[in-house]
Every structure is written in structure tokens, then in C-alpha cells.
Amino acid sequence: xxxxxxxxxxxxxxxxxxxxxxxxxxxxxxxxxxxxxxxxxxxxxxxxxxxxxxxxxxxxxxxxxxxxxxxxxxxxxxxxxxxxxxxxxxxxxx
Numbered sequence: 001x002x003x004x005x006x007x008x009x010x011x012x013x014x015x016x017x018x019x020x021x022x023x024x025x026x027x028x029x030x031x032x033x034x035x036x037x038x039x040x041x042x043x044x045x046x047x048x049x050x051x052x053x054x055x056x057x058x059x060x061x062x063x064x065x066x067x068x069x070x071x072x073x074x075x076x077x078x079x080x081x082x083x084x085x086x087x088x089x090x091x092x093x094x
Contacts (some may be wrong), residue, residue, distance in 0.1 A: 010063040011035060017056030025050070025058060032062040039064070 011032040029048060036046050041064040051059040070084075 003034045006066050007073055008065045009036060009041075010062055012059065012061035014059045015056060020058055025060065028060055029062065033061070036062060040066075041094060 011029065015028075020028075029050075033043075033046055033048070037043070045064050045067070047063050047065075049061045049063075051061075053059070
């Protein structure tokens with residue numbers, strides 16, 4: 001069972017000066033992106049924000065605004081247009 005919540009998902013962190021390098025920053029971004037994609041995000045739906053502060057710290061936030069319409073069942077209530085097991089796709093009620 002999948003919990004379908006249209007609320008946005010955000011993964012973020014702040015790293016102080018000396019706690020990060022450009023390489024580790026890229027690794028964090030890659031990790032957070034992978035986690036959001038595991039949750040169902042498509043690459044184009046993920047927004048990445050990196051804020052570099054004057055004190056040398058960096059804030060990273062990746063967010064995914066879930067689109068309810070993408071996850072909704074089409075008319076007839078059949079998710080993804082799948083044919084129920086044992087039913088013929090062309091079958092019509094008598």
C-alpha cells in the first residue's frame with residue numbers, strides 16, 4: 001500500500017565552514033536526489049537550492065512538489081489504466 005500525500009517533500013541540511021568540500025557537497029546533492037527518486041520523483045520534478053553564506057557555510061535543500069493529478073486514477077477509477085486480473089481489456093458489461 002502506498003501512502004499518497006500531495007504535500008511537498010524536502011530534504012535539507014546546513015554544513016558549517018570546514019565541514020564540507022565541493023566534492024562532498026556534490027555527494028550530498030546526489031544522495032538526496034536519489035532518495036527523492038526512490039520516493040517516486042522524476043528528475044525534472046526535483047528542485048535543488050544551494051545557498052553559500054558569507055561565513056563559509058552552505059545550505060542545501062532538494063524539494064519535490066508532488067503533483068496529485070499524476071498519481072490520480074483515470075476516469076473509471078482504474079489506476080494507470082490497468083486491466084484487472086482475469087478481465088478482458090475489450091470486455092464490456094452486458
